[in-house]
Amino acid sequence: MLMPKTHRVAIYELLFKEGVMVAERNTKLPKHPELETIPNLHVIKALTSLHSKGYVREQFAWRHHYWYLTNEGTRYLRDYLHLPSEIVPATMKYKKPTSDAAQRPAATRSRMREGGEGDRGSYRRAGGPPGGAEGGDKTADAGPGAAPLEFRGG
8 A cells, every 4th residue: 555654664663662563443543543643544554564474463353453573573674664683672672570579479489388378278277067067178078978968758
């Protein structure tokens, strides 16, 4: 489709920066929500062209197109936009875990080692079987033969 080069470059820049692009299937929208000056039709057609070349992966759900940049697409856009190899899309950046997130799983594991199964174990040991003695094991009281038999004449 014929479109101004400025539109194509703006679409490719946003795609490279984010690594992902979304567009509603409505081709009559006067502008794309993320690119205020570019019609939605231009975004759909530019990314459909990249999809046919294998540079993006397309997913369609609930009247929205979702495009994900592939490794080949990253190389192509880097050449097209004349970018250095140090610049990568946001989806390929490694996020360092914060100190809080790194400590949480260790605390959970230590609690499970010390107290058996943590909250899950205390739940299973909390209260006895219905009509039985206190302190029973809920998992042992379940299964065949655990319930009293009841015969109804007939």
